[in-house]
Amino acid sequence: MSDRRPPETATPLPEAAELDTRKSRASDWFRELRDRICAAFEQLETELDDGLPHAELAPGQFERKRWTRADEAADADANPDLGGGGEMSILRGGRVFEKVGVNISTVHGNFSPQFAKEIPGAADSDGRFWASGISLVAHMRSPKVPAVHMNTRMIVTGRSWFGGGSDLNPMVEVPQDTADFHAAFQAACDKHDPAYYPRFKAWCDEYFFIKHRNQARGVGGIFYDYIDSGDWEADFGLTRDVGEAFLTIYPDLVRRHMQEPWTEADRDWQLVKRGLYAEFNLVYDRGTRFGLMTGGNPEAVLMSLPPEAKWP
Numbered sequence: 001m002s003d004r005r006p007p008e009t010a011t012p013l014p015e016a017a018e019l020d021t022r023k024s025r026a027s028d029w030f031r032e033l034r035d036r037i038c039a040a041f042e043q044l045e046t047e048l049d050d051g052l053p054h055a056e057l058a059p060g061q062f063e064r065k066r067w068t069r070a071d072e073a074a075d076a077d078a079n080p081d082l083g084g085g086g087e088m089s090i091l092r093g094g095r096v097f098e099k100v101g102v103n104i105s106t107v108h109g110n111f112s113p114q115f116a117k118e119i120p121g122a123a124d125s126d127g128r129f130w131a132s133g134i135s136l137v138a139h140m141r142s143p144k145v146p147a148v149h150m151n152t153r154m155i156v157t158g159r160s161w162f163g164g165g166s167d168l169n170p171m172v173e174v175p176q177d178t179a180d181f182h183a184a185f186q187a188a189c190d191k192h193d194p195a196y197y198p199r200f201k202a203w204c205d206e207y208f209f210i211k212h213r214n215q216a217r218g219v220g221g222i223f224y225d226y227i228d229s230g231d232w233e234a235d236f237g238l239t240r241d242v243g244e245a246f247l248t249i250y251p252d253l254v255r256r257h258m259q260e261p262w263t264e265a266d267r268d269w270q271l272v273k274r275g276l277y278a279e280f281n282l283v284y285d286r287g288t289r290f291g292l293m294t295g296g297n298p299e300a301v302l303m304s305l306p307p308e309a310k311w312p
Contacts, residue, residue: 004203006120006226010159014232019156022232023130026154027106029236030134033243034104037136038062038089040251041100048095049259054141060094062102067297069107084108088300092307096258099139101303106132115293120226124158131155133164134243135287137304138250143270144257146170146177146218147277149304150246151287152239160232162239163225165200166246167208168253169218169277171270177253178219184249185222188241192234200224210280217280274309281305 013019045059068085086105091097108130116122122129133153140147152164168181182201189196204223209216222242227235281288281304291301 004206006161007228010121010161011228011230011232013156013158013160019160022160022236023106023132023154023156026236026239027104027132029240029243030104030106030132030152033247034087034089034102034134037102037247038091040247041091041097041102041138044096044251044254044258045091045094047255047258052259052261054095057093057095060091060097062089062091064089067300069109069297086297086300088297088303090303094141096141096145096254097138098141099307100137101300102134102136103300103303104132104134105300106130112293119157120161121157121159129155129157131290135303136246139274139306140254140258142258142260143171143262143266144260145254146174146257147274147306148250150243150250152242154236154239160228161225162227162235164239164242165204165221165223166242166250167204167218167221167223169273171266171273173219174257177256181219181221181249181253184245185242188245189222189238191241192238196224196238197222208280210276210284212283213276213279215276217277268310271308271310272312274306275311278305278309 014022042059042061045061048055065088066085067088069083084105084107086103086107089102091100110127111119111122111129113127116127119129131153133151135151137149138147147169148166149169150166152162154160154162166185168178170177186197189200200222201220204220205216207223208218208220227238229235285304288301288304292298
């Protein structure tokens with residue numbers, strides 16, 4: 001069996017009460033992680049030295065906006081089971097972050113018959129699903145500071161699993177940053193299974209590849225899906241440790257470079273790299289497709305797109 005495909009067999013779902021408890025614990029964790037990441041990023045906004053570009057701006061703060069899935073989906077009247085929603089946390093026009101979104105959602109309903117064919121376990125649940133997660137994309141003011149993506153999620157159909165990951169997208173690679181970013185996630189993975197990191201790293205390299213450009217989107221990280229080891233607590237622990245690793249390493253990378261001077265030529269290259277990022281997210285990204293195909297809020301789903309980009 002390929003590591004890129006869901007397993008043939010799945011751990012049976014627990015009784016309804018236990019399943020509800022697991023759902024609540026997962027969604028509570030995603031919310032808690034969102035709060036801690038937003039606080040860490042707002043702290044970075046206060047640390048930019050005077051005299052650097054955009055230091056004259058007030059430190060950016062997140063604005064939150066709730067949405068409900070029934071309000072967003074065109075077929076809400078035809079699908080009374082459709083429910084849930086989410087909350088967007090967006091910081092725009094900051095001193096350090098030009099645009100960053102840290103979004104959470106918990107949704108449920110039924111897949112369309114066509115989309116259900118693509119989702120593990122959907123046939124065993126008559127197309128019913130539940131999904132909760134956190135999704136983050138940061139586009140930075142300074143071309144010296146790498147952009148980043150992170151998400152983790154729990155999905156329940158006729159089976160249950162975790163997925164997620166994080167990848168780093170510098171404008172110009174700094175080898176030490178790449179090594180430290182990967183080391184943080186390797187440490188998180190190694191706590192659970194030494195086979196996870198090499199597997200998830202290779203999956204990330206394969207997934208975040210812009211095929212029509214024949215180039216990687218960034219310098220990689222980890223990507224995983226269909227994690228159902230038979231030990232839900234261990235799988236949930238892995239997902240929490242991935243979130244903790246991100247919260248530790250990425251603010252450190254921002255602090256390394258946010259005070260460095262940069263030129264208009266640096267900025268021009270940053271906009272070109274952002275164009276490649278946008279191409280991947282619109283053409284290949286599974287999370288974008290999942291959100292749009294399940295009645296998600298388009299603003300939240302497309303939060304990953306940069307505020308400004310260019311193409312050569």
